Amino acid sequence: MDILEKIVADKRLEVALKKQLIPSLQLEQSVLFEHETISLVKNLQHSPFGTIAEHKRRSPSKQVINHNLNVFDVAQGYEKAGVSGMSVLTDGKYFGGSLDDLLLARSSCNLPLLRKEFIIDSYQILEAKAYGADVILLIAAILTQEEIKSFSEFAKSLQLEVLLEVHNEAELQKSIMPSLDMIGVNNRNLKTFEVSLETSKTLSSYIPNDFIKVSESGISNVDAIKELKPFGFQGFLIGENFMKTDNPGESANHFINQF
Numbered sequence: 310m311d312i313l314e315k316i317v318a319d320k321r322l323e324v325a326l327k328k329q330l331i332p333s334l335q336l337e338q339s340v341l342f343e344h345e346t347i348s349l350v351k352n353l354q355h356s357p358f359g360t361i362a363e364h365k366r367r368s369p370s371k372q373v374i375n376h377n378l379n380v381f382d383v384a385q386g387y388e389k390a391g392v393s394g395m396s397v398l399t400d401g402k403y404f405g406g407s408l409d410d411l412l413l414a415r416s417s418c419n420l421p422l423l424r425k426e427f428i429i430d431s432y433q434i435l436e437a438k439a440y441g442a443d444v445i446l447l448i449a450a451i452l453t454q455e456e457i458k459s460f461s462e463f464a465k466s467l468q469l470e471v472l473l474e475v476h477n478e479a480e481l482q483k484s485i486m487p488s489l490d491m492i493g494v495n496n497r498n499l500k501t502f503e504v505s506l507e508t509s510k511t512l513s514s515y516i517p518n519d520f521i522k523v524s525e526s527g528i529s530n531v532d533a534i535k536e537l538k539p540f541g542f543q544g545f546l547i548g549e550n551f552m553k554t555d556n557p558g559e560s561a562n563h564f565i566n567q568f
């Protein structure tokens with residue numbers, strides 16, 4: 310079993326247990342609060358540097374990145390730096406995140422928030438809405454075409470935006486559908502952890518222009534963004550490069566000031 314299969318197997322167990330503790334109907338009641346969606350799409354369309362800055366304590370590829378920060382300060386720092394959106398990893402076992410991180414980020418900034426999670430059940434989309442997300446991530450490698458359709462349509466019915474992530478052409482071809490807003494190319498192979506910006510460049514020409522193109526992972530300097538922009542990318546998801554420092558907000562600020 311590779312790491313992605315292991316994460317998904319654990320996630321299925323986790324979601325089944327959560328559904329017993331807090332049934333969907335109960336969760337739906339929390340969703341009724343009127344948090345107006347803050348659009349990541351609009352921010353990316355209007356930014357020359359389209360940075361989506363991530364809160365990421367650890368990862369399967371890097372183990373520990375940073376456990377000494379609090380998400381409240383990180384979110385405020387990112388907002389002050391002028392990033393276009395924030396990604397919050399909510400998986401506990403492999404990334405050290407939680408839904409509370411999402412809620413804290415929501416309470417501390419007005420950035421569009423992406424719930425970065427391995428979504429395999431519509432229950433997690435309800436959770437995303439209830440905890441203040443504006444955007445959900447769907448990973449093509451772990452979903453069927455039917456799941457991508459039903460999950461993205463459900464997200465849209467909750468006024469959430471949808472970022473669909475691919476890593477190869479086959480994943481992209483099965484996923485293109487009108488209920489998506491953004492298509493992200495993950496430069497990291499989630500099975501081997503190998504990272505290459507060439508993945509974004511190669512897949513860019515297959516992504517229809519109706520979608521905002523986002524390049525994810527392994528972006529460690531401004532030159533990478535300058536390299537990717539001619540391929541049509543408007544969003545750049547950056548985690549480790551900011552989170553490995555003592556002050557991710559300041560690092561993001563320094564990064565953006567180089568444009």
Ligand SMILES: O=C(O)c1ccccc1NCC(=O)[C@H](O)[C@H](O)COP(=O)(O)O
Nearest residue numbers: 368369370499525526527528547548549
């Ligand atoms: O980051 C990992 O090691 C990883 C392993 C398995 C599944 C997903 C993984 N990462 C999720 C992400 O997509 C990244 O956190 C995100 O794109 C930021 O990447 P980076 O800037 O390289 O931290």
